[in-house]
Amino acid sequence: MVDAHRPALEIQGLTKRFGEKVAVNELQLVVPTGSFYGLVGPNGAGKTTTLSMATGLMRPDSGEIRIHGVNVWESLVEAKRLVGVLSDGVRLFDRLTGAQLVTYAGLLSGMTRDVVAERTADLLALLDLDTAGGTLVVDYSAGMTKKIALACALVHAPSLLVLDEPFESVDPVSSANIRDILDGFVRSGGTVIVSSHAMDLVQRMCDHVAIIAQGRVLAAGTTEEVRAGSTLEDRFVDLVGGRRHGEGPAWLRTSSDSAS
Template identity: 60%
Template sequence: MTVETAVTVEAVDVIPEVAVAPDVAVAPEVIPAPEVTPAPTAAPAASRAPSVLSLYGLHKRFGDTVAVDGVSLEVAEGSFYGIVGPNGAGKTTTLSMVTGLLRPDAGRILVHGVDVWNDPVKAKRAIGVLPDKLRMFDRLTGAQLLHYAGSLRGLSAKTVRNRSADLAKAFGIEDALDRLVADYSAGMSKKIALAAAMIHSPRLLVLDEPFESVDPVSAANVIDILQRYVAAGGTVVLSSHGMDLIQRVCDSVAIIVRGEVLAAGTIDEVRGEQTLEERFVELAGGRKAAEGMEWLHSFSD
């Protein structure tokens, strides 16, 4: 079966929330933006690149739980921007609102000056998404998945073929393109999904835990691809629990705890005289002493 083969109805019914599908969403009701002060920026406006992503006072509640509580951020064009926080801090919820996958209760999101919720189709054309809890059409081959992703973005079959070949070579998955995605390892699934997110050459990549389940060699290769993308003028926003990784590859970072931005700026500004991990632990509440577990040291044998 070639990449030009039409996607079957059975395949499309497998999982409807494929990461590349948001382009076809119908614009929801406009959400009024509250009066909020934009987050402080890392440098004077005159010396900064233009913003590719602006968040103003984002709020999201699930029942009695406040997941995101007034998040405001500015991400400059050409940034490699990291978002870190403990589990349940609101990172994934924030990124889901940024990419139009989850509607905020209040707030405003601009991508290259386009409001994500006033003009979602135009805004999403500029975004490539690798979501959390990755789901794909796993009854397609890798080549068919890339063809589907490119077709949704309006690319011609010839362009999709050429870009699919380039992406497969870059990610080292040329031999897997004719295999079903269902047979991919977790790391290979991440790579084909990232390739699908990049195939339309977006201005902004939003990646939620992109290196989870990816082996160190593949991770190094992906980092190299992303760094070249940023050097060419693209912008990457990613969440990760790997502090060493964020400190090594990102130029800016935001620390989110309990749905609030507690620190944001360049890596050096946020960490100060500490490592990024030490600064993160400090803001997240410090280390907890393990008391009352003396039984653990008695050993059963």
């Protein structure tokens, strides 16, 4: 059992460099247990790098990461038992069927075949993939692929889910079904961290949010606190900058006239 009074994820002084580029710069972040936490930022802000280090996929240059009090890089195996990960852009073993892929993920977690078989069947039914369980993942749609990857992240019953762009290229029906599953996971005491570019979705879905840019946290707290009376998108643009005001060049505004 995890301690509900201890943060699900605690990051202190996290830093990662790639050559001369500082991707993550002394980043600090605390994710409360039982929260639905959104992580937003522009491309290249360091979100994916941060999540990769937080879940044991990439070693940081410095800093400390704890999942429910477990130091990730001192007790990697123990920490990984606590977290389920859906990484954006990571290739799945797509020459396996959906059922085989989830089974493989479960066996890697050290569960018995009987338990894995039961959980795989439950997850395929929950994600509306039971009829596609015998189909090769390479033949799945984008939405089905996201859902089978989510099943792989859930099969070992983690207490923390870390999802990088889980709704990208996903149709509205699959997106709504995934959100319902994640809401249920949080209501049952789990914690979800979602990295996404969809500001409106994060605002509606998440009770906490952090805005990251240039490898640092610019604002973090409850969604209402971070919004500060504005929309999350407007608050994001105010903090990150880069918005260009104007209607564009004259030729673009009169293009309909020139075409006639």
